Amino acid sequence: MISRKVIADLQEALTYQAAVCIIGPRQVGKTTIAQDIGDEVGAIYLDMESEADRLKLTNPSLYFESVEDRLVIIDEVHRMPSLFPELRGVIDRGRRKGKGIGRFLLLGSASLDLINQSGESLAGRIAYIEMSPLLATEIPNNDQSLQLLWLRGGFPQSYLARTPKLSLKIRQDFIRTYLERDVAAFGFKLPAQKLQKLWTMLAYQQGSILNSSDLGRNLELSTQTANRYIDILADLLLVRKLLPYEANINKRLVKSPKVYIRDSGIVHALLQLESLDQLLSHHILGNSWEGFVIENIAAVVQWHTTLCYYRTGGGAEIDLVITFPNQEIWTVEIKRSLKPKLSKGYYEALKDIKPNKAFVVTATNDAFPLDEQSQVIGLAALMELVREHKKNNLKQV
Numbered sequence: 001m002i003s004r005k006v007i008a009d010l011q012e013a014l015t016y017q018a019a020v021c022i023i024g025p026r027q028v029g030k031t032t033i034a035q036d037i038g039d040e041v042g043a044i045y046l047d048m049e050s051e052a053d054r055l056k057l058t059n060p061s062l063y064f065e066s067v068e069d070r071l072v073i074i075d076e077v078h079r080m081p082s083l084f085p086e087l088r089g090v091i092d093r094g095r096r097k098g099k100g101i102g103r104f105l106l107l108g109s110a111s112l113d114l115i116n117q118s119g120e121s122l123a124g125r126i127a128y129i130e131m132s133p134l135l136a137t138e139i140p141n142n143d144q145s146l147q148l149l150w151l152r153g154g155f156p157q158s159y160l161a162r163t164p165k166l167s168l169k170i171r172q173d174f175i176r177t178y179l180e181r182d183v184a185a186f187g188f189k190l191p192a193q194k195l196q197k198l199w200t201m202l203a204y205q206q207g208s209i210l211n212s213s214d215l216g217r218n219l220e221l222s223t224q225t226a227n228r229y230i231d232i233l234a235d236l237l238l239v240r241k242l243l244p245y246e247a248n249i250n251k252r253l254v255k256s257p258k259v260y261i262r263d264s265g266i267v268h269a270l271l272q273l274e275s276l277d278q279l280l281s282h283h284i285l286g287n288s289w290e291g292f293v294i295e296n297i298a299a300v301v302q303w304h305t306t307l308c309y310y311r312t313g314g315g316a317e318i319d320l321v322i323t324f325p326n327q328e329i330w331t332v333e334i335k336r337s338l339k340p341k342l343s344k345g346y347y348e349a350l351k352d353i354k355p356n357k358a359f360v361v362t363a364t365n366d367a368f369p370l371d372e373q374s375q376v377i378g379l380a381a382l383m384e385l386v387r388e389h390k391k392n393n394l395k396q397v
Contacts, residue, residue: 002138002156006131007033010105013127014071018091019104021077023111024131025237025263026182027155027174030107033131034073037105043071048079060086068099077106079185084122091125110186111235130237132299133263134159136380141365146379150292151276153265164274171269175199178236188232194219198229202239202261203270207287210241210259230259238262242294245308245321249352252313260291267291290334293361293379294320297332300383302390316348321355322386326393331355332382333374338364340376350374 006022010033013020022030038045044067046053057063060083064072077083087104094103106126133154139145152158152167155174161167179192179199198219216226233239241257261267267288273279279288297320298307304325310318320332331353333346340360350358350373358374365378377385 002134002160004029004033004131005135005138006129007037009129010037013129014102014105016101017125017127018094018100018102019087019106019122019126021106021108021126021128022131023108023128023237025133026109026177027157028131028133029156030109030131031075034075034105034107038071038073041071043073043105045073045075047075049076054080057083061090064090064103065093068094068097068103071102071105073105073107075107076109078108078110088122088125091122109182109236111237130299132295133265135299135383136296137300137383141380143363143365146363147276150264150289151268151273151279153263153268154295155263155265158265167265168269168272168274171265175266175269178238182236183232186232186236190229190232194221195229195233198226199233199238199261200270202230202233202259203267204284205259206267206284207258207260207290209254209256211256238266240291240295240298242320243308245310245318245353247310247352251316251352254311254313258309260294262291262295264288264292264295286336289336289363290319293332293334296379296383297322297386300386300390302393310349310353312349312352314348315343315345316352317343317345318349318353321353324389324393328389329353329355330357330359333358333360335360335362338362340370342370342374347373 010020010022022034024030035045046056048054057080074083091103094100134149134156135154136146136149139149149159153171158167158170161170179196183190183195198215201215201218212226213223216223219226230239234241238261240260240262242260243257244253244255267284268279271282271284273282279285301307301322302325306323308321310321318331319334322330322332331350333342340362342360359382360370360374360376361379361382362376365381367375367377367381370376
């Protein structure tokens with residue numbers, strides 16, 4: 001059993017908010033964690049994919065008021081959007097009776113925007129917590145475990161699989177389930193074959209500047225439709241669009257987003273890469289590592305922190321620019337090499353951005369100054385620095 005750092009955030013949120021919603025893709029471990037929390041307090045578990053459980057909610061308000069002294073866990077809540085306005089009324093009535101916290105734990109396999117579109121807003125009544133796949137700080141702190149996490153991705157079943165072949169099969173089944181069932185379950189009527197081809201093309205172009213017109217042409221789709229498909233994958237927390245950093249400088253900036261498949265194991269499954277040797281000899285090596293690092297950092301930053309990349313027409317470039325809520329800026333250059341060589345474009349970008357701190361993440365646990373501006377650091381160590389910054393910033397608020 002791997003201890004997940006999100007558990008503490010969930011338990012804390014239930015002490016001050018009436019409802020908490022865990023957002024994350026399928027098979028990330030939401031149900032396991034919710035049931036573990038529920039077992040400690042005698043919670044009621046309802047799965048909206050179960051016809052019997054949906055039947056219990058024929059009259060939601062009456063049901064919830066009959067169990068108002070117990071935590072109610074509702075899995076796959078997006079499958080019953082009519083619940084949202086009902087929950088709003090139940091929560092408000094409960095508050096008047098002094099039952100205003102720890103009432104509901106909701107689980108959803110989509111983005112906050114998509115869930116909010118399903119029903120009335122529960123603003124002021126609910127806390128949203130995104131649960132990512134396994135992180136570099138949640139596995140044993142050694143090179144072998146980190147390489148395995150990068151190769152297999154962070155979905156627990158895939159990471160913990162007994163053999164490389166079984167891990168790959170688990171991820172392929174995950175892809176097939178989304179294509180054949182889950183996309184349609186959210187109301188999207190898309191041809192699975194086209195979507196799979198797009199997903200595979202994005203894997204081959206991991207971390208590249210988005211060119212929707214080229215993607216659309218290869219898929220025999222309009223640019224608008226190709227963009228819509230990508231946005232759907234982003235809503236399902238499967239793809240990340242990394243926006244460009246906007247700086248007030250007199251240079252021509254690249255303004256299109258970069259696109260990453262969020263889980264590195266899914267990238268490798270789409271490319272049929274089963275072993276580390278296959279990955280190390282593949283052209284996607286550097287961009288795969290880059291996406292892996294970005295996703296791990298994204299999982300630990302504070303709310304309202306912005307993540308961007310920086311690139312100019314003249315070749316100045318930084319892989320990741322982190323702007324914290326207090327407007328402090330950190331830059332992150334991502335290299336697989338244990339002896340990173342930084343380009344002239346990197347130093348030009350530092351002059352443009354003027355960050356408070358500049359890091360170079362490598363596949364090592366060592367930390368040392370590379371030059372007067374930049375520090376080499378391992379991924380897990382940088383994530384802990386981000387967490388510490390988050391804690392200190394919250395204390396000042």
